[in-house]
Amino acid sequence: MKFSWKLINYFIKLNENGLINLEKQLTLSGIETESIENFQEDNDKVIDLSITSNRKDISSTLHLAIEITTIVQKNLKIDPIKLQYKKKHCNQINNHIHYTRVHPLDIKFKITTPNWLLKELEKLDIRKEDTITNIQNYIRSKWGKTFEIINPNKDSRIKNIKQKIYYHNSEKLIFLTFSTKHELSNNTPRIYNSEIFYENLYLDSMQLISTITKITIGKYYEFYTGFESNNIKINVKKSRIDQLLGNTNEEKCKFIKINEVTTILEQLQLHSKYNRKNKYFSINVPSHRTNDLKREIDIIEEIGRIYRFQNFFNTIKTQQGIQNSCREYTKLNHIRNALRNLGLNEVINCCLTTNQQDELETIKIHNPINKEQPDLRFNIVDNLIKNHINNLKYAENNIEIFEIGKIFQKNYLNKKQTYLEKQHLGGLIYNSKYTRDSWSEKSSSITFFHVKAIIEMFLEKIHANTKLSYITDLANLDSLKGVNYTIKNSHRLGIYDNGSNNLIGILGELKTNYAHTSEKKQINIFIFEIDITKLIESIQKKKHLKYQYKTYSKYPSVIRDISVRVQPSTNIETIKTTILNNSKSFIESVEIFNEYTNENEERFVGIRTTYRAQDKTLSTQEIKSLEKNLQEITNRLQN
Incomplete structure (x- = not known):
């Protein structure tokens, strides 16, 4: 809003040289100057002020002059004229x-x-x-x-x-x-x-x-x-003024005095009475300030503005001890960020649901809100499967989601039935166009190995001391038994804590009958669920970095690929470990690059072996000897 300098001086005598000082004082009081324009013809200046929405009372030159008199403590040049009434x-x-x-x-x-x-x-x-x-x-x-x-x-x-x-x-x-x-x-x-x-x-x-x-x-x-009066009265406690404005700069533990507060209130045209018994100011708010003075804190802010905030101590009290934030809350945020960075979207579902399986394990609600949600959920993935089904109905898009929420399970301790409330992390991944071998070929769906790599990367990002391995003891499923019935037994891995060797999660491919799709449309849906409490316990704080130094060979490497027939139940890690532990030197790495099953349901694995010497180039005779040794080891794996 623009104001004429001449009109301002009509109400209050101000020195033109003091315009810069006045500009600073207005800024400290919450009124910023946007620009000052000079008019040399009539020797005038126009000040453009930024008036906030709560100061609608400054709508004219007179009201701005009144505000200036409040700040600089000067009197207006015009005296009020009393009217004569009959x-x-x-x-x-x-x-x-x-x-x-x-x-x-x-x-x-x-x-x-x-x-x-x-x-x-x-x-x-x-x-x-x-x-x-x-x-x-x-x-x-x-x-x-x-x-x-x-x-x-x-x-x-x-x-x-x-x-x-x-x-x-x-x-x-x-x-x-x-x-x-x-x-x-x-x-x-x-x-x-x-x-x-x-x-x-x-x-x-x-x-x-x-x-x-x-x-x-x-x-x-x-x-x-x-007319009926609608004046606003606000009571301001002296203790509240001392608490919010604090000590003055004159001396510690000395607060602004009562007579100083009264003077400031009169300066602000806020007529007040001080109640010495209850120690509060009773203030009548004038009609032109009812827009911005509505609460106790508004009056205290006005007092501090006129008294000047720089007259109070601005040092922050130092805390004796550093308060650590909740460890679990911090870790949960870290887990969420890691999953989001890997491309998964977080969803939130209700804990009330209808459990289709394990009626004996279902916790019923005695007085449910509606018939569609009579149970408490005992896993996370059921709701995620429903999310996927709804997504297919309306969009048929790929979906990669996760949820962190509570599950409820029955617990039998000393033959007494109790109830457990736990926090789990669940996820569902379905992507029909995840990867392609070349630009000319069609995109292929995500596989179990891709999902396994994503989970391993996630666990590595959060520094969890875990490993993925086959589930050998089904009785050890504990709180994850509500997830196991939805996963194919042939495509299932357990997530174990390396320290305690306890099962903390499960990863696998969803059974076809839970996908609710036609038989012609073959899709791969993968789900996982992890106990959050046990996952947080497995996270290790990285206090230092551990490196393994090894001299890099200057001599060329030799790569050999072989195909080995193995038993259907043979673990990939077992194959790699067997080759490294029983082979001769010069083997630098062993990788499994392919796996397929023929019409006779015989399983074949493609193994890529890299040979390299640290001090010489390997001769043809040495390479033949290494290949013969590798053939003997792979023959043992076939039996």
Whole structure:
């Protein structure tokens, strides 16, 4: 909002050299200066201020001048003029009256707006209109209020006094009204703070109208109406002021004094009374500040703003001990971030559901909200499977999701049935276009080995000391038994804690009958579920890095690929370990790069062996010897 420097000085005497200092003080009080524009023709400056939405009371030059006087502690140049009331005119309702003054004017010719007024409106970005409206806008920008132009035949406010007013039957008859609110105290009118310069506004308006229009302004008429007061009263505790504003800079443990608070409140035009017994200030908020002063904290902020916040101690109390955040909460966030970084999206499902399996293990709700959710869930993946089915119905898109939530299970301890509430991590991955061998070929679906690699990468990211291995002891499933019945036995791995060797999770391919798809459409859906508590226990804090140093050979390597027939139940890790433990030197690495089954259900594994010497290039004879040794080892694996 723009303000004229000349108009500001009409209300308060300010030194032009002190404009920079005033700009800083306004900024500290929450009113920032956006720009200052110079007008050399009339030696004026226009200040563009950023008025926040809670300071709508600063709507004119007068209200800005009042705010400046509050900050710099100077007096306004204009003194209030008390109005004279006749007691018989006052229709009192709760001792509050609304006073209106009416002027009939007869304008019979077109009036031209003077240039100086047009320039003033242009500086303040006010749109130019007819002369009377221009005068109205100028008075409003200066005083915050202005006179009204009303139609005497339509406005009901002047029906009582219209009979007393003599006027000619002219279409250009204008009634200029001025209204204000007053409170009667001991039969003496007291003007509200927001209306304290009402009489000055009236005199300035009349002088401006008569000068520009050349009309003689005659007698005015007045009338009174009562109204209900809606003043806001706020109680501010002294202890609350001390708590929020703190100690003053003069001395430690010394707070702002009561008389200083009273002076500041009067400076802010907030009339107050201090209750010494209960130690609080009772404050009457004026009508022009009801928009931003509504709570106790608003009054305290005003006190600190005027007293200056730099006069209080700004040092933060040091804490004796560093409070560590909840370890579990931190680890959960770390787990979530790791899964999101791997491309999985988090979902949230309700703990109430309908369990289709394991009726003996289901926990029923005695008084369910509806028939569709009568049970407490005993695993996470069932809801994820429902999410996948709904996704196929509406979009047929790929889905890679996870959820961290609570499960509920029965527990039999000392032949007594109790209930357990645990937190689990569940996930579902389905992607029909996960990878392709070349750009010319069609994309292929994600495989069990891809999912296994994703889970291994996730566990590595969170520094979990775990391993993926075949599940040998089904009785050790414990809380994961609610997941096991949905997974194919041939495509299933357990997630074990390396330290305790306990099963903490399970990973596998979803059974076809749970996918709810047609037989023609063959899809691979993979699910996993992990006990969050046990997973967090397996996470190790990396206090230092462990490296294994090995000299890099300068000599070339030799790579040999062979295909070996193995038993269907033979573990891949067992094959690699057997070759490395029983072979001769010069073997640098062993990799399994392919696996397939022929029509006779014989299983074949492709093994890639890399040979390299540290001090020489391997000869043909040495390589033949190494291949012969490898053939002997692989022959043992076939039996």
